[in-house]
Amino acid sequence: MRKTPDPLTRRALLGTIAALPAAAALPLPPSQAFRRAVPPPASAGEVLDVMGFEPLAREALPPAHFGYLATGADDDRTVLRNQDAFGDIEIRARRFVDVSHVDTRVALYGTRYAGPVYLSAVSSQRAFHPDAELAVARAARSRDAPLMISSGSSVPTDAVAAERGAPVWQQLYPTDDWEVTRALVRRIEEAGCPAIVLTVDTMPGRNNETLRRAMAADSRTCTDCHVNNNHDMWRKAPLYAGLDVSRVTTHLPMDLTPAYLDRLRALVKVKLLVKGIVAGEDAALAVEHGADGVIVSNHGGRNEETLRATIDCLPEIAAAVRGRVPVLLDGGVRRGTDVFKALALGATAVGIGRPQGWGLAAFGQSGVEAVLDLYVRELTQIMRQAGTPTLADIRPERVNRRGVR
Helix, strand or coil, X not given: CCCCCCCCCHHHHHHHHHHCHHHHHCCCCHHHHCCCCCCCCCCHXXXXXXHHHHHHHHHHCCHHHHHHHHCCCCXXXXXXXXXXXXXXXXXXXXXXXXXXXXXXXXXXXXXXECCCEEECCCXXXXXXXXXXXXXXXXXXXXXXXXXXXXXXXXXXXXXXXXXXXXXXXXXXXXXXXXXXXXXXXXXXXXXXXXXXXXXXXXXXXXXXXXXXXXXXXXCCCHHHCCXXXXXXXXXXXXXXXXXXXXXXXXXXXXXXXXXXXXXXXXXCCCEEEEEEECCHHHHHHHHHCCCCEEEECCHHHCCCCCCCCHHHHHXXXXXXXXXXXXXXXXXXXXXXXXXXXXXXXXXXXXXXXXXXXXXXXXXXXXHHHHHXXXXXXXXXXXXXXXXXXXXXXXXXXXXXXXXXX
């Protein structure tokens, strides 16, 4: 009997075709035939989106410095959740609205700015670029953006304000020594800062594994820059220079209670904001004890692994504040659409931390300017699509939780 031939499988057929001499002459598909290597951006304006600056910063920085910028706590899951949570919120686009003119301007404490995106406090920016906070201040000036500088700024406050061409907000780590706190507040107010931003979410003992791995991968000798390998900002930052910090052991007092807020409020003569609020109860307490503003923040996921995104915390905080003071937000904001969602859920303005560091590391001042430009351009686009020509038109009914109608 003749043997029945095996059925011709797809794999066998392709193998037979590949063995034919003519196979080598088959043309490439268009996706390959017309592909070329994409050169890296030659200027900040060539970067297509905010996240495009991150790999450029990674390439530009020593491993430990990029690790400092990138690190979260424990497994960095709160860092990721801050960003991913914006994807759970949908924008309800509307038509039949005149959007021939879109106004992104925002007023904060009597000053009007070009847009609702502010440059939040990021410490030790000389680790990212030689011009450090001065380049960031110049970018804030050219783009008319609010600027908050860190207690750990590489540059003195008055020098930053001079480059900004206007007063800047000063973030405050008061330490656990009240005499140092008093001296810091006096120094900040003498520098002309209209607002002091008390950070309340920095407790000792945080577990920054990403930073530690990056430090292990860095071939440089840390003690070349960090004397005795000491990273305590109160021993090196200009804001603390000349103060007796011999009794300081932490960024914050461990007994940070409402009574402490009362004591600080009595000391501070300018606006006092509280940064690091993630619960409605704490927001209400802050306002009741004299805060002029509340910033919804988990420190970009650097200090705590709660897995609770700031955008998820925002509605309850806005409800607790009840419009008595501005509510600001930072954490995971990477698109103009994210800014829109935060404004819709109750934020007055939205801060960026890591993205300004990426832009600074990659291109200096022009990198920070390009980052701000991307946010404003994308925000303007979505405001048109959503039928919201002004920030006041961006209300809660403009967004939905995914799966909730």
